[in-house]
Amino acid sequence: MIEDNSLFGPVDAAPNAGDVAPPARVGFFTDTSVCIGCKACEVACKEWNGIPEDGINLLGSSYDNTGALGASTWRHVAFIEQTRPRPDDGHEQVRWLMSSDVCKHCTHAACLDVCPTGALFRTEFGTVVVQDDVCNGCGYCIPACPFGVIDQRKGPAGDRNVGLAQKCTLCYDRLLDDATPACATACPTESIQFGELDELRVRAARRLEALQNAGRSEARLYGEDPNDGVGGSGSMFLLLDEPEVYGLPPDPVVTTRDVMAMWRRAALAGGALVAGAVICFLGGQP
Amino acid sequence: MGTSFGRGGATSFLQDLANADCIVIQGSNMAECHPVGFQWVMEAKARGARVIHVDPRFTRTSALADAHVPLRAGSDIAFLGGIVNYVLGNGLEFREYVERYTNASYLVGADFGDTEDLDGLFSGFDPQARGYDPTTWQYEAQTPSVGDRSPVTDPTLTHPRCVFQILKRHFARYTPEMVQEVCGTPKELFLEVARAWTENSTRDRTTCLVYSVGWTHHSVGVQYIRTGAILQLLLGNMGRPGGGILALRGHASIQGSTDIPTLYNLLPGYLPMPQVGVHDELADYLGAIAGEGQKGYWPHADAYTVSLLRAWWGEAATADNDWAYGYLPKISGDHSTYQQVLDMIDGKILGYFLVGENPAVGSAHGKLQRLGMANLEWLVVRDFSLIESATFWRDGPEIATGELRTADIGTEVFFFPAAAHTEKEGTFTNTQRLVQWHHKAVEPAGDQRSDLHFYFHLGRILRERLRASTDPRDRPLLDLTWDYPTSGPTAEPSAEAVLAEINGVDRVTGRPLSSFTEMKVDGSTAGGCWIYTGIFADGINQAARRKPGQEQSWVAPEWGWAWPANRRTLYNRASADPDGRPWSERKAYVWWDAEQGRWTGHDVPDCVATTPPGYRPTPEARAEHRLAGDDPFIMQADGKGWLYAAKGLLDGPLPTHYEPAESPFRNPLYSQQASPARQIMARQENLSNPSPPEPHSEVFPYVFTTYRLTEHHTAGAMSRYLPYLAELQPEMFCEVSPALARERGLQHGGWATIATARTAIEARVLVTDRMASLTVQGKALHQVGLPYHWGQGGGLCTGDSANDLLGLTLDPNVHIQESKASSCDIRPGRRPTGPALLRYVEDYRSRAGITTATGTSAVTPPERAAP
């Protein structure tokens, strides 16, 4: 059904896409405070999903030689080096933040909303998946994503899925078999946790509280709030600094937020036209 | 570890880290090199443990630790010695543990001279032999000699010549100020570690020490580990849950390849390889392994040896021929890998097998490795891909410089493609002595074969060739038991049959042995590696046990099989007090159950299970029955943990800070600069950088250290060829501090050339605050970090090899090279190519006045007054 929050605001994702009795919505909680930057998630993802190598280039960006999420990088570990004074004695202290980024599987996914072919769809698990056999490579989804996650695969024509929009599927095929996504399966320190979203929110809040009680006042959650610009994301994060530091938009908004209002206005305007015509028509009666 | 505790293996297991209250990781980059093992550090942290990383670099391990404590590469003994001094100076030792479980009370003979008295040398040094005569290091014997031959002791630990007091004096100058002077570690940070370590080492709390090759790769590597061992003994952490010393190893079965050794100086189960002049006859051999009156299990070495000889030579090994002991070849001196390489260059070695190892990239002094291989008659390489050691004749760096020409290299090279772990079955022994069976999933393709296949069939062919020989030298080969069953299209030998032979068998009944205690001296048992006996108990492959972890206790005794005797924590007798009660409820592990009359608990007890804590041996008692009920180190000749090593080490009974063989700094503790007993290999191909007090050390003003990254594996054969790993760390780089970058004009992302007396390599530059610049002896110290995974040859990503920079200076005890701390220069820009590279290096040599004599003094000559 089309409701007020179909395209913006808090809503349950799978029923919003017409699933009558879906399983609980699932997602990721990535606790960056225990990430060791090993990149097992990147490799496990590629091995499972058969994603090609994405460029053998030294980027000079700390230990990150992957760069960003993209059509052939569905997990990306960011490395941030910081030097700041210790709060107690002012000694310069080095921090090395590591964080594994991934598709947010937004409650309101603009990529999906703008897809003209139905290649992107909302699964019964509440996740957002590209169907390779439907995608025609039009690319509308790419600018629609507020996180810059989805992209068109580049490469020699004829190679697997070249030209198609590609991104994390949250291992949709594995979910169908009650298995955990490949990245979360591999993660050595449980920095990437997979589970039912409601449960993950509780876990994330508990972890945040524990860290803050331990004096880590810089700890914060990201993507867990159903009232945020994307209706809450299916991939939430515990960060140790501002989202921008990790390359995450501080206040992401679904790019189709205003579509419903626009339609309403369009409908209103259309109605007014019709009404005007009717009035004119009726009024024209002698 | 062997010298201090009795066995050369990690004393605990990874899961046990979760029980630690404090974890000190030093000489190891655990999060990067053992990421999945690191989950247990994170588990401990989540339970409230304090995690400290002491390392020259701020690594991914430091990022997750509560504290990163920087120090100068090569200064760890000074750091740890500082903590020993902190413990002893403040009376923080675990007194009862030290009194009862260590050799602290033993009196050392009056002739012993310490480095503190002799300015950096122990008594007994012979400069000509470059080694020690350990006579003066011995304990004071009881006079008249009493039955148990034990030394004179002072249980009050106050006698000036008792080990405890010697230790105290030896480290007294290792003050926090001296630590700062030597290591560059700020005093407050050092004290933070000292406090955390000692506060978490009590009856109720334990600290685990984790190390890896950051400690072993030094000319005094064994002494690094000894210092850690001394600390863990003083603090009573050995044998206890959450305590111990966890040595992290870097290859799937590197522990196994030492236990069942592909090493020149060992036979299986740490039996020594017979040495000419020492072990000429079987009786000499056995007498040298266990002296008269020795406690523990080594006095049964006769049964282990006879069983081994019976396993190898079957019926041909008889009581009349001393069980074919004469079939064993004898070693004389050093035949280790680096000596071999020199022998190759000298034309003494004709043929060479490389089996899953890539020395052209992975061994120190790559040029020496390649020159050696280029001077062989033939070389066999067994690997997955065409690694640099297989292709040096066409793309080695010496081809580019013109030092070698392909057409001049006479080496015949055979490349045999190897089967992968999924294509064969067998066992790996992991870092915690745990032996795990891997099953075969699929057949290998084409000519790919297991090494089991290669060596079995090579042996079969050789035996066929010599079948008719009457030459006595061929008897050992012809009499060898070599009849393993084969199966399948490739006639793959049965790995399980080999494992059963390793386990051992009662030759009379055919029953597999269940424990090495069943081995006999009369030839009625056979067994290929006594410490692995029990792995095939009851005819069942115990290493293949896979009872899920979640269905058993946290010790998980039914997953795989650990040597010895499926014991997971070594020396666990020490987890109980002398009376057999746990030191505390919280740290209970094994304890004496008086009702049952035996030791019980979470693990297989590491003592005779029925020996009560109060047991005292009679003078007639032998071997394990000679151990008292409170002797927890059952493989030691005296049952005690050794704070002081009167024998077993060539470079001193106590660890002492020496500078690395190549160092820009003078040793601030002694006139003696580097370890006098370090093994040098002086020759034109192996020149050294000068170190103070030699002149011109300023030509190489920086310290470099080599290491691994998570994304690659050793010399790259199993990672640089994989797109998914190559893309994650695609290029050789160096890590430098912003201060060093400023000093030398290095640009982030640009190129740098790093030079030593051997060669110069190039690397992309990462300028990072993670490389701290420290102040050492009032001077700024800059360190250069160099991962060593790349080589000029195969793979999806290539680059210069950090190991090419290293020279060969070895630890005399184990012949391991110093590769974690050397001096170098670094300059912006790429290195010269072709013959120009040789001229570039020659210029460094001439500016530094380098000759073959540079860096070779055993005893540091007195300093000349400045002109």
Add this chain to the structure above:
Amino acid sequence: MGVRTFLGSWPVYRQLTGGDLLGRGSAATSPRTAALEPRTAGADRVVKSICPYCAVGCGQNVYVKDERVIQIEGDPDSPISRGRLCPKGSASKQLVTGSAREQHVLYRRPHGTQWERLDLGTAMEMVADRVLDARRRGWQDADGHGRALRRTTGLASLGGATLDNEENYLIKKLFTALGAIQIENQARI
């Protein structure tokens, strides 16, 4: 295909008749999506293994279909690794199935400039020839004092830490019987 089924496979029909008026959920699924299952579900067998990289000894489950490795994952039963793998362990499938692995014996003759193919059996015989020759030429019966050495220094071996214990055992046993003492591995490095 009946008209109803045909119609049912048409997304717009499903969009209008199902609860998914915006066509973003079940209405949009393609037949391939509907038939999707993880490739491991079709495995013929799962073989228990151990990771070949570092010495942590993580458990691996090797999924085999049609006698080919189709997936390698951490074994959740392992009390050490609890199902987890690092990037190298996670790349194990690429290690064992990747195109970088050689399948044929290669031979470089003395002074040669390129590789040549060699039959495996021939290569084994050639190596056997050379082992016997090098052994003979490097043979030492006794040292300068007449004490027995019974050894050869003509050949040497390096490697073992990546091999199975059983393989190391055969190497040590065979070399020792040959009198060859120069056996070493990564533990020295």
